[in-house]
Amino acid sequence: MDGLGANTDMAGLLISLMVGAVVFCLVMVAALLRGRRDPAWRRVTELQGAKEAKNQVGLFQGIRETITGLLARLAAPAKPKQGWQSSKLRKDLIQAGFRSPGAINVYLGLRVLSIVLLPIITILSPLPSRLQGPWLPLFLVLAAGLGYMLPSYILELRSRGRRSRISSELPDVLDLLVICVEAGLGLDAAIKRVATEVNVSAPVLSGELTTVSLELKAGIPRDMALKNLGMRCGVDDLSSLVAMLNQADRFGVSVGRSLRVHSDTVRTKRRQAMEEAAAKVPLKLLFPVLFMIFPAIIVVMGGPAMIKISESILK
DSSP states (O other), X not given: OHHHHHHHHHHHXXXXXHHHHHXXXXXXXXXXXXXXXXXXXXXXXXXXXXXXXXXXXXXXXXXXXXXXXXXXXXXXXXXXXXXXXXHHHHHHHHHTTOXXXXXXXXXXXXHHHHHHHHHHHHHHSSHHHHOOTTHHHHHHHHHHHHHHHHHHHHHHHHHHHHHHHHHHHHHHHHHHHHHHHHTTOXXXXXXXXXXXXXXXXXXXXXXXXXXXXXXXXTTXXXXXXXXXXXXHHOOHHHHHHHHHHHHHXXXXXXXXXXXXXXXXXXXXXXXXXXXXXXXXXXXXXXXXXXXXXXXXXXXXXXXXXXXXXXXXXXX
């Protein structure tokens, strides 16, 4: 019994250490990716010339390079050999907001790490002592499958949230873009000005418009820069905006009028989506009311009557 208790305590300690190490690695990777993508953090770091800030940046960079190197080694056996697979993964990462060249290595490394760690945690847990026969290999396979799907699920959640933010920010940005174009600015200058103005109210779309402005300044054609914008965002309304702007530029149509029509269309679609969501509320409330609230009301209202009927029958 003492040996069994000691083994249980050791297994619990190992599980705690493994879970702590995994949580620490995930927090560090998230902080690294967030710090790398935040231009304000980079700008403040550049402006601070103090020695302490430089030492912190150097330490932070060393930890980042170490973790990135380890994840790159783990990702080596999982890298796709076909070009279309890597390009699709790269597109998914860009739509989730990860534009770094090493984002694929980090993603694949985390996938391999989760595939290995989850079965190890399952083995070290008290679960194997309660499983018999083929159940333990089945649970190990399920843990490995969960580790394989977990990074994809998190990436999809992040992409969905980013697309939702872009969709909510698009109508206001379109209104400002219409105002700037109708005030006499060209489309390139209007994109740059709107990206500056909506930096606080619409940070995601502001970053994308800033990227478009930088691509135009670097000499990339406007239609290609706009197509890159639609590819990075993955939002249907923004893709239709890109197609409309390219067609207006190609056929010589007024850009301001086209933007106003598209802005009205986007606002109409958003209002219809809100009305649809409001119309679904009664149906969503039906089942909680039917299965949770209505039985309690029946018990409260019919309970005394049932008690009196039972007492009269027993008499």
